[in-house]
Amino acid sequence: xxxxxxxxxxxxxxxxxxxxxxxxxxxxxxxxxxxxxxxxxxxxxxxxxxxxxxxxxxxxxxxxxxxxxxxxxxxxxxxxxxxxxxxxxxxxxxxxxxxxxxxxxxxxxxxxxxxxxxxxxxxxxxxxxxxxxxxxxxxxxxxxxxxxxxxxxxxxxxxxxxxxxxxxxxxxxxxxxxxxxxxxxxxxxxxxxxxxxxxxxxxxxxxxxxxxxxxxxxxxxxxxxxxxxxxxxxxxxxxxxxxxxxxxxxxxxxxxxxxxxxxxxxxxxxxxxxxxxxxxxxxxxxxxxxxxxxxxxxxxxxxxxxxxxxxxxxxxxxxxxxxxxxxxxxxxxxxxxx
Amino acid sequence: xxxxxxxxxxxxxxxxxxxxxxxxxxxxxxxxxxxxxxxxxxxxxxxxxxxxxxxxxxxxxxxxxxxxxxxxxxxxxxxxxxxxxxxxxxxxxxxxxxxxxxxxxxxxxxxxxxxxxxxxxxxxxxxxxxxxxxxxxxxxxxxxxxxxxxxxxxxxxxxxxxxxxxxxxxxxxxxxxxxxxxxxxxxxxxxxxxxxxxxxxxxxxxxxxxxxxxxxxxxxxxxxxxxxxxxxxxxxxxxxxxxxxxxxxxxxxxxxxxxxxxxxxxxxxxxxxxxxxxxxxxxxxxxxxxxxxxxxxxxxxxxxxxxxxxxxxxxxxxxxxxxxxxxxxxxxxxxxxxxxxxxxxxxxxxxxxxxxxxxxxxx
Numbered sequence: 001x002x003x004x005x006x007x008x009x010x011x012x013x014x015x016x017x018x019x020x021x022x023x024x025x026x027x028x029x030x031x032x033x034x035x036x037x038x039x040x041x042x043x044x045x046x047x048x049x050x051x052x053x054x055x056x057x058x059x060x061x062x063x064x065x066x067x068x069x070x071x072x073x074x075x076x077x078x079x080x081x082x083x084x085x086x087x088x089x090x091x092x093x094x095x096x097x098x099x100x101x102x103x104x105x106x107x108x109x110x111x112x113x114x115x116x117x118x119x120x121x122x123x124x125x126x127x128x129x130x131x132x133x134x135x136x137x138x139x140x141x142x143x144x145x146x147x148x149x150x151x152x153x154x155x156x157x158x159x160x161x162x163x164x165x166x167x168x169x170x171x172x173x174x175x176x177x178x179x180x181x182x183x184x185x186x187x188x189x190x191x192x193x194x195x196x197x198x199x200x201x202x203x204x205x206x207x208x209x210x211x212x213x214x215x216x217x218x219x220x221x222x223x224x225x226x227x228x229x230x231x232x233x234x235x236x237x238x239x240x241x242x243x244x245x246x247x248x249x250x251x252x253x254x255x256x257x258x259x260x261x262x263x264x265x266x267x268x269x270x271x272x273x274x275x276x277x278x279x280x281x282x283x284x285x286x287x288x289x290x291x292x293x294x295x296x297x298x299x300x301x302x303x304x305x306x307x308x309x310x311x312x313x314x315x316x317x318x319x320x321x322x323x324x325x326x327x328x329x330x331x332x333x334x335x336x337x338x
Numbered sequence: 339x340x341x342x343x344x345x346x347x348x349x350x351x352x353x354x355x356x357x358x359x360x361x362x363x364x365x366x367x368x369x370x371x372x373x374x375x376x377x378x379x380x381x382x383x384x385x386x387x388x389x390x391x392x393x394x395x396x397x398x399x400x401x402x403x404x405x406x407x408x409x410x411x412x413x414x415x416x417x418x419x420x421x422x423x424x425x426x427x428x429x430x431x432x433x434x435x436x437x438x439x440x441x442x443x444x445x446x447x448x449x450x451x452x453x454x455x456x457x458x459x460x461x462x463x464x465x466x467x468x469x470x471x472x473x474x475x476x477x478x479x480x481x482x483x484x485x486x487x488x489x490x491x492x493x494x495x496x497x498x499x500x501x502x503x504x505x506x507x508x509x510x511x512x513x514x515x516x517x518x519x520x521x522x523x524x525x526x527x528x529x530x531x532x533x534x535x536x537x538x539x540x541x542x543x544x545x546x547x548x549x550x551x552x553x554x555x556x557x558x559x560x561x562x563x564x565x566x567x568x569x570x571x572x573x574x575x576x577x578x579x580x581x582x583x584x585x586x587x588x589x590x591x592x593x594x595x596x597x598x599x600x601x602x603x604x605x606x607x608x609x610x611x612x613x614x615x616x617x618x619x620x621x622x623x624x625x626x627x628x629x630x631x632x633x634x635x636x637x638x639x640x641x642x643x644x645x646x647x648x649x650x651x652x653x654x655x656x657x658x659x660x661x662x663x664x665x666x667x668x669x670x671x672x673x674x675x676x677x678x679x680x681x682x683x684x685x686x687x688x689x690x691x692x693x694x695x696x697x698x699x700x701x
Binding site: 037040041042043044047048049050051052053054055077078079080081082085088089092094201202204205206207309314315316 | 405409410421422424425428429430431433488490491493551552643644645646647648652653655656657658659660661662664665
């Protein structure tokens with residue numbers, strides 16, 4: 001424990017050294033490129049494609065921030081981070097922003113020297129079942145045998161879910177994820193449970209992916225959010241509002257294709273504020289007036305980014321589920337853009 | 339009178355069934371009941387392991403196709419490796435100028451061949467390797483008329499080879515200097531060398547790599563910007579030099595005092611004694627562990643994944659997370675292992691050939 005405190009003191013010392021320089025935005029502008037931490041490979045979130053370009057939802061968040069600042073989606077230096085490093089790298093200033101499937105927890109937010117910006121993906125534990133079973137809701141799993149990995153929170157969540165819903169569930173426990181998946185493939189259990197994002201990845205490895213359904217109900221909270229160094233509020237505001245802008249654009253129906261027309265002819269005042277037609281919203285966070293226009297016309301709105309990386313047209317075929325706008329039954333909600 | 343010389347009759351051929359392969363098999367594998375049973379059991383055991391492996395590798399494997407075809411098959415998906423091979427070799431290096439790292443790789447192979455076949459003298463070999471490093475850095479990094487490519491775009495096998503080759507080329511001479519320094523008569527030099535060697539050997543490589551990337555920038559003054567690759571390269575050279583220094587010191591200590599004294603008596607200076615008399619003998623003695631260190635260094639470069647550099651192994655693992663090709667990690671790892679094996683085995687064979695010629699010279 002003492003060592004851990006010492007370690008934390010060390011990271012804060014490093015952070016204070018780093019923060020004694022100018023604000024992150026000024027550093028990024030002076031450097032001319034955004035250092036953005038991503039994963040070493042999480043399918044659909046951040047992974048190098050065959051030509052070595054970073055693809056995925058998290059990678060596109062990095063590009064959106066870079067575009068808001070530089071009006072150039074290529075001014076990103078992607079830094080692959082191991083899971084252990086995702087916090088440390090942003091604390092020490094190795095990256096300006098970590099966009100790497102990181103769950104927003106109180107401890108990380110308050111004790112580890114980082115600030116979370118806003119949720120880009122509501123992940124959480126769910127179930128995969130065979131289509132032939134006809135199960136559409138997790139509560140229909142009474143009496144089912146379910147493959148799960150041992151000693152993880154996944155297993156605890158499953159028992160909690162069963163107890164609180166009065167379901168009789170037979171947990172078939174495995175040492176590793178791969179074993180659990182193979183057992184499900186071989187038909188040893190009726191369902192497989194882990195985080196939705198992983199279930200969709202496992203589904204693509206099935207002989208016939210269309211035969212398997214992932215239930216949209218989440219039984220645990222894994223809200224994924226990009227994070228920045230604690231204490232640079234201006235920078236945190238910037239990243240947060242780029243993401244809010246992407247979500248707002250989806251609400252308003254502003255897309256990559258129609259952004260130019262919307263800016264020219266839309267009578268909706270929110271559209272005009274978003275695209276820089278009126279107001280000084282860019283300058284509020286130290287950017288140009290057309291910051292969001294640039295982002296949307298280069299990368300599209302949240303829905304376009306989601307569909308490109310995780311949606312129906314990709315092998316992952318992930319349902320929007322909780323990651324849809326409230327009007328479509330999801331949780332994705334941006335504060336008012338004014 | 340003529341001497342009658344005894345002429346033996348020509349040998350009769352052995353009775354049928356007593357020659358060739360059949361006899362060998364019978365005598366070695368089916369001598370009696372026990373050995374027959376053991377042979378059959380052994381063959382069954384080997385078959386039970388080899389058959390599924392062979393099926394996975396070749397019979398059921400998919401060589402051409404996409405992820406769908408692979409998911410239908412039971413064997414390996416070599417189509418995946420084929421589709422990602424550029425990524426494995428060059429990482430995110432810009433695709434339109436792949437000829438540059440390819441040329442650097444070709445030059446490396448050529449220089450290695452020239453060295454292994456001993457086509458030129460040692461002096462030119464050193465020059466050749468130094469030129470190779472400079473040319474490779476120019477080809478890969480650009481500048482001086484070529485389009486610059488930042489080190490964040492370096493990756494794959496190219497990065498692994500760059501780190502390993504530059505690491506070996508620098509750490510061997512630095513290691514030799516440290517070993518000589520440790521045995522120096524001058525207290526300061528000897529103390530400093532010892533401090534560097536022991537200090538570095540006391541720290542795991544992974545820590546050195548971390549320190550090089552996270553702490554080094556904090557110490558450097560504001561204007562100095564060193565790319566991650568260079569910082570890691572410095573860390574690897576430092577680490578490897580310390581180990582090589584101790585290997586070389588072992589060789590130095592094995593040289594008889596008489597050699598020093600004879601050289602002194604001939605009026606040779608310290609550097610002449612060391613360079614012409616002591617080192618050639620000492621290095622010949624420690625060739626085997628020296629090559630061992632080089633192989634270890636080559637494999638140690640895979641640790642750079644911890645600071646976010648995607649070397650050959652890192653990029654192979656990341657490529658297996660491409661949504662288009664999920665579930666083929668095993669193939670990626672088998673391919674990586676095979677390439678590493680070829681490289682390490684090549685180094686090892688080169689070391690063996692050096693040892694042989696060294697032995698011929700000494701005897």
